[in-house]
Amino acid sequence: MASLKGRQMLSLKDFTAEEVRLMIRVSEDLKSRFKIGDSPDTLHKKTLGMIFQRPSTRTHIQFETAMTQMGGHGTYLTPEQLQLAKGESWEDTGRVLSRYFDGIAIRWYQDVVEKLAKSCSLPVINASTEYSHPTQAIAELMTMKEKKGRLEGLNVAYAWGLSTGVNKPPGYLNDLIWAGSKLGMNITMACPESYELKEAIEETRMDAAKSGAKIRVAHDLKEGVSGADVIISKSWVPAGGTYTKTGEFPHNKNPEAYRKWILNSDVVALARKDAIVMHALPASKGEELTEEVFEGPHSVIFDESENGLHAKKGILALLLG
Secondary structure, three states, X not given: OHHHOOOOEOOHHHOOHHHHHHHHHHHHHHHHHHHOOOOOOOOOOOEEEEEEOOOOOHHHHHHHHHHHHOOOEEEEEOHHHOHHHHOOOHHHHHHHHOOOOOEEEEEOOHHHHHHHHHHOOOOEEEOOXXXXXXXXXXXXXXXXXXXXOOOOOOEEEEEEOOOOOOXXXXXXXXXXXXXXXXXXXXXXXXXXXXXXXXXXXXXXHHHHHHHOOEEEEEOOHHHHHOOOOEEEEEOOOOOOOOOOOHHHOHHHHOHHHHHHHOEOHHHHOOOOOOOEEEOOOOOOEOOOEOHHHHOOOXXXXXXXXXXXXXXXXXXXXXXXX
């Protein structure tokens, strides 16, 4: 596990296919060991600082629990608990925290995460920005492999969902495109026109050509989901627009025109019979997907959420261990 020790994790764009597979493999191993009561003290007395600008249910708890189960400790920090609130720079903050912690997980804007990473002499892990959420993507990939037995050649559809509230960071979708193109996965983005994650697609063309992956866009939900092995439901907007005001996007100005994008049982029936439905949570039921799909036989949403813990354990073991 020494090959990734000390690395920053700002996005999966920075890692090779072999390194992504290693993260998944270590996460799977730690999960299997945990299920039989074996929790190795891989991070004995190691400490992780967790800086969260925005509230978190899963990511915060997963990081803190992962550290505890591997013999370490996580310290949760909000902006108000740091001198950042009084104007101390990220550069100074990073240099100070590097003297205290073994790693830092940070949920902020992408430019802030990158600024902190440059000033730190320890691993900085992106805990979700408007652009990237690499640890969530590893949990997603781990779940797909666990349920379908493979990643290469898997047909994955990202089903854009109507959400009339303030959009949540969908950064892991970018990470899944970056990683999937390296792993030979077939990815379809089913979304309205102008909502494509164009930058990620363009950045992966060479990787896709090398691995045989197929990355495409469908402007019709039924077309995009047809024949899929995996359906990922999540409301998203192009990176950079995630945190903007509610009314800026067409679906917020005229939500009824976009209700056809809600994932329901009729749409899921167009996928393969053994298809799985995933969602990173929290879910806007009735806007992104129906309650019937959320609770239905294809849903592996809570297995996916559980894997978020073990994925973080694998990542922390590799970077900090």
